[in-house]
Amino acid sequence: MxxxxxxxxxxxxxxxxxxxxxxxxxxxxxxxxxxxxxxxxxxxxxxxxxxxxxxxxxxxxxxxxxxxxxxxxxxxxxxxxxxxxxxxxxxxxxxxxxxxxxxxxxxxxxxxxxxxxxxxxxxxxxxxxxLPCAGMTALIALDKLQITQGDTILIEAGAGAVGQFAIQFAKQRGADVFTTAAKHNHKLVKKLGADAIFDYHDNNLCDNIRQVLGPQGFDAVLDSVGGDSTKRNIELMRFCGRIACLKPLPRFDNELMFKKAPNIGIVSLAGAWLTNSxxxxxxxxxxxxxxxxxxxxxxxxxxxxxxxxxxxxxxxxxxxxxxxxxxxxxxxxxxxx
Structure with a gap:
């Protein structure tokens, strides 16, 4: 009974x-x-x-x-x-x-x-x-990116729910965390552990990131925005860098793929149910x-x-x-x- x-x-x-x-x-x-x-x-x-x-x-x-x-x-x-x-x-x-x-x-x-x-x-x-959707998405993304001590990672939309969890988990794994956020949220993401914060409205965003990051490029990117931002983020990555995407992939330029040879991962919680796994x-x-x-x-x-x-x-x-x-x-x- x-x-x-x-x-x-x-x-x-x-x-x-x-x-x-x-x-x-x-x-x-x-x-x-x-x-x-x-x-x-x-x-x-x-x-x-x-x-x-x-x-x-x-x-x-x-x-x-x-x-x-x-x-x-x-x-x-x-x-x-x-x-x-x-x-x-x-x-x-x-x-x-x-x-x-x-x-x-x-x-x-x-x-x-x-x-x-x-x-x-x-x-x-x-x-x-x-916790469930945002927290698990952040964990799965960082696992796909294989974040370890000393990695540099760009976390897009750091003030969003996924971004907030991802910043905390990336810091716990010893990464140097770069993130984008509106200016009024910079204090919040700094408190969560972000090492470098950039205004996503900045027209010179890429140049400002490179000035702080240096020429080597990011080891990893958590891309929660999609579209042209995904292409821009791959440009900011090192050769054979890793990117975890939460949105559908855009159409990539073959030259960009040849130049960067990125390791692209897709994050989906729904697949656990849709594949009956x-x-x-x-x-x-x-x-x-x-x-x-x-x-x-x-x-x-x-x-x-x-x-x-x-x-x-x-x-x-x-x-x-x-x-x-x-x-x-x-x-x-x-x-x-």
Missing amino acids: PQTINLPKSMRAIELAKPNEAIRLADVTIPIPECNEHELLVKVEYVGLNSLDAYFAKTGFSQWQYPHILGLDAVGTVVQAKQGLFPTVGERVMWHANISQQGVLSEYAKVPNFAVSVVPKSIAASDAAT LCAQQKMSFMSNQLLDGLAAGTLYTPKVTLIDFSAQHVSEALQKQISDGFTGKQVVNILS
Whole structure:
């Protein structure tokens, strides 16, 4: 018999009827999801918003069925679990959801038990909700870049959520960290450990970076911007340097590829679910534990949290803001509101 507590038959959720540029969403009431023998039912407390949520709300995703519930990063309390499953009822958990299935902007959500991490009692649930997508993306990117002691790395958009985590992890691995950020965020990224900071609005950005870096070029680049910035970043790399890209690749000039011979890596959390890789899904849980351990130990700092009301209008406005130029911090939907 499953462990459980008294549950309602329906729940509030926020749905996307179809992709649209304005990110029009709807408040709905739908049945609570039914779990299979390896899934937990979680009462969702907080959902961290990501730029990916806004992007797919506008463009759609090939594996979504509509109406679709958005949201990938969740923290909540287990309210139903089959006998013998861990975590058990009453445990607070955090996870990054399967992008091909319904999301987590709802009062309840189901998730495979092996994909969650237990949140220590010392960590605020709203802070934990900032971790999964941005934190794991930063970790995967630095692993692909093979960052070690003494490497020089350029981290684009250092004040963004991924950038903030990446700066901290790169410094912990002994790298010299260069980053770009708007001027009003220079103090923030300096506090996180950045060694050299450049204004990404600067028309002389490349020349100013080379003046500080010297002629050798970066060992590695975490490219979260894409497009022409990716080409520029490869120009700033040493021969056979390493670049981890979070956005689709632009069309490269053959001469640039011949000149720099870059090692290009693509970062995707979604692939763990889309390829049905149980190993990759479990690895995400291990990374989540690493993030939670760092936060509990005081060696990792989260972006500043802005709480968003659980309503279609407020979430729509927040998602539009999520992809606006220069957005800093992390928006977290308070499902309990």
